[in-house]
Amino acid sequence: MLDKKKHHFLQLVVIFGAITLLTLLFAWGSREGTTSSMGMMGQSMGSMMQSMHAKNVTISDLIKQQEQTEMSSGMSSHHESGSMSIKISHYLTTGIIIVLLPFIIAGAVFLGIVWWK
Amino acid sequence: MSVRFDFIIHWLWTIVFALLTLSGLAMAGAKYGWVLNYDIASADYVHRVLAAIYVLLTFISIAYEVIRAVRYEEKKLGWFIIGKSGYQLFTFITTLIFIITGAIIWVCMDSNMSATAFALYIHEKLTYIVVASVIWHIYVKCHALLWPKKPNTTDKKNVAGTK
Amino acid sequence: MMQKRWFKVFIWFASTSFFFLVAAILISELGPEPSEQQAMQFMMGMMDAMHNSMMGLSMSLEHDAGLKSLIGTASYILVPLIVLAVLFGLLVRVRGKRDAG
Numbered sequence: 001m002l003d004k005k006k007h008h009f010l011q012l013v014v015i016f017g018a019i020t021l022l023t024l025l026f027a028w029g030s031r032e033g034t035t036s037s038m039g040m041m042g043q044s045m046g047s048m049m050q051s052m053h054a055k056n057v058t059i060s061d062l063i064k065q066q067e068q069t070e071m072s073s074g075m076s077s078h079h080e081s082g083s084m085s086i087k088i089s090h091y092l093t094t095g096i097i098i099v100l101l102p103f104i105i106a107g108a109v110f111l112g113i114v115w116w117k
Numbered sequence: 118m119s120v121r122f123d124f125i126i127h128w129l130w131t132i133v134f135a136l137l138t139l140s141g142l143a144m145a146g147a148k149y150g151w152v153l154n155y156d157i158a159s160a161d162y163v164h165r166v167l168a169a170i171y172v173l174l175t176f177i178s179i180a181y182e183v184i185r186a187v188r189y190e191e192k193k194l195g196w197f198i199i200g201k202s203g204y205q206l207f208t209f210i211t212t213l214i215f216i217i218t219g220a221i222i223w224v225c226m227d228s229n230m231s232a233t234a235f236a237l238y239i240h241e242k243l244t245y246i247v248v249a250s251v252i253w254h255i256y257v258k259c260h261a262l263l264w265p266k267k268p269n270t271t272d273k274k275n276v277a278g279t280k
Numbered sequence: 281m282m283q284k285r286w287f288k289v290f291i292w293f294a295s296t297s298f299f300f301l302v303a304a305i306l307i308s309e310l311g312p313e314p315s316e317q318q319a320m321q322f323m324m325g326m327m328d329a330m331h332n333s334m335m336g337l338s339m340s341l342e343h344d345a346g347l348k349s350l351i352g353t354a355s356y357i358l359v360p361l362i363v364l365a366v367l368f369g370l371l372v373r374v375r376g377k378r379d380a381g
Binding site for chain 2: 298
């Protein structure tokens, strides 16, 4: 007999399992005719960048700064087009994250020491 | 009606994390774009604003735990998102990895492509693990999905219910 | 709180949204390769994000003197903060043990 308490969970599993399966079948079925493999685009961004930039990367590569200034200085003029509200939220969010990150790391180190058995 | 601090943080965190996952998935690759109808600009905006809120919530939680540790409060916070054992510890560690890799992506996108690629890889694969773990979390705690027997319970029962 | 009706609805909504996320991941991972049109749409979306969202601004972070100095300050205080946290943590531990024993 199924656990009464887990009944709702199993309900969700069955419903979403069915939706997933049907969508997958439909997606594969509707693609029978057009088979054009895009190669790289099929991957996720993480895997794509991994294969592009981090295939045989060493630890020192991760730490040192790359010389890309001349490339990005040309690009930066394109990116100045953002509106004011976007700029404000950019400064605000970047500021929050950069300022709080050292405190979060230090707090985590502290808790790690205090909680260690 | 008494609502506890850890209870509020738990559910705020849930909402923020769900939205972060949704907007992050839309940006994860061409395969995933359909999630938000290929509107990467909105997804990026939402993801970044929510990331700041997420970091803020984490900071508040860690500060709260640090104060508790200094005062030697041993009482376990049942609803809190971080803690010294079990799923709370898992959430604590994965959250730290999310925030650190996210910050690397944010800051190094312009200067260090290999670091960005490496962080992006971890950030993405960790998402799959954590979302799967959330399903497991729902499975363990799925008594919360049961509907109340009587729709309008008294306040006395509500206080007991929050524990 | 947990027994309130609207809160139950909210819990159901939250759980369902996580199930949806898993379904979305599974569909995307196990589904067919994206068509050329989908890939193009994704690229267009990315370009749009560069111009009309914060992604572009964060890509020119290197040229922003204010934020760059903020990053410098943050990384400058990181190591002292960690050292402080270690010392403070050890202090709290030692004091707690002494009080208990």
